[in-house]
Amino acid sequence: MHAVETFARFATGFARTPLPAEVAHHAQRAVIDWYASIYPGLDTPAVQVLMKTMADDLDRGAAQLVQGRSATTRAAALIQGTAAHAAEVDDSFRDAMYHPGAATIAAALAVAQTVGASGPEFLRAVVLGYEISTRIGVVMGRPHYRYWHNTGTMGSFGAAAAAASLLKLDEAAFAHALAIAATFTAGLQQAFRLEAMAKPLHAGRAAEAGVLAAQLAAGGMRSSLDVLEGESGLGQAMSEGPDWSAIGATLGTDFHITRLTFKNHIGCGHTFAAIDGAQALQQQHGFGHADIEHVALGVYQPTLDIAPHVDPQNADQARFSLHYMVATALVHGSVRLSAFEPDRLNDPATRALMQRIHKALDPAVDAAFPGRRGARVTITLRDGRQLTLLQPDRKGDPELPLSDADLEGKLMELATPVIREAQARALLARIWQLHQSTQLP
DSSP: OOHHHHHHHHHHHHTTSOOOHHHHHHHHHHHHHHHHHHHHHTTSHHHHHHHHHTGGGEEEEEEEOTTSOEEOHHHHHHHHHHHHHHTSOOOBBGGGTBOHHHHHHHHHHHHHHHHTOOHHHHHHHHHHHHHHHHHHHHHHHHHHHTTBOHHHHHHHHHHHHHHHHHTTOOHHHHHHHHHHHHTTOOOBGGGGTSOOTTTHHHHHHHHHHHHHHHHHHHTTOOOOTTTTTSTTSHHHHHSSSOOOTTTTTTTTTSOGGGGOBOOSSSSOGGGHHHHHHHHHHHHHHOOOGGGEEEEEEEEOHHHHHHSBOSSOOSHHHHHTBHHHHHHHHHHHSOOSGGGGSHHHHTOHHHHHHHTTEEEEEOHHHHHHTTTOOOEEEEEEETTSOEEEEEEOSOBTBTTSOOOHHHHHHHHHHHHTTTSOHHHHHHHHHHHHTGGGOSSOO
16 A cells, blocks of 8 residues: 555544544644734735735635635635745644644635535544644655755645545545645745745645645546655655655554644744743843853754854844844843844844854754754853753743643734734634534634
């Protein structure tokens, strides 16, 4: 049995079993985080350009954007998948090096609206999208992540699985939906090394690609079922000979959706352990940013690769600047949306501290990646004290999880500037009722 057939067999059987209460709860947490992520993404330049470009697919169709405008199914998936990744606050699954929510939930919501699905059907589709796509990402491994942006590549499978579930594809068609999605996978990391504006399109295109793959499979389209493990398949082309033999071993028993990371800061998640470690030292020892002589950060390789900017010139670059993210946290106490406003980007104290920050690869920290996302922080103070902390995890990781109340607060903080507080609270109430509601959020 090919890998996509293993997934398809699980998916069709999963459709006939009750969704475990704990799993449904974690899916609801993921949906809350997705809504918290999408609202600040709506006003980003990337989404504004995309909305104008997609005008022909708006104000018609069976799907509905969070702003209330109708849209075609694939346009809704594309736009909202992009918006959910645009502000850099969306969830992740560490072992797959992947933000599953942006594409998976965007696709699930668009298709659910189109077919008139219930809340439980929507949640089940979300769970399937997470479980299937994260497992492909884990197998593809770190060699894939060296060049490819997993949110674009693995996101296609999350979206396809969610859409196929909602379209109620049989086992054969479900397998072909995944196989078709495999040939749509894309998203180069180089696309956000110098300029990150187009990065969120990877999530949006993955959402759209997954929906299209499922729709084509529903119409009878077929593809090579060995597209993952074949001699010219995804594994060989985009990784280094991954082993697919155990791809379905824990399906239905170990739910990856229960072990997500939810962001506690805004920006590139590879910087978060360094932020947490620096803030922990500051809180423990009571020093101010002006007391700091030097900051040394020992990090894993992707932090150096993906957050490289030492002199960021705009908000996009600042989100991917280890120097800026740590400095602004030490100077201002947090890294929220306000950290990327022009006055904060050019804050003299932050800029001065950035000059006193140095980064390097820490072999022990790097060896733990991707299963752990840590940083070693050493701060030398002007009075001669040298303070060191190994921060093995980030707040929001499964080891240091955000509570339900934390996630609710995140949605309220990020959504209320866009919608009224009463609307945000009503949205939360609807999400928490999805497991037993005929209505979608």
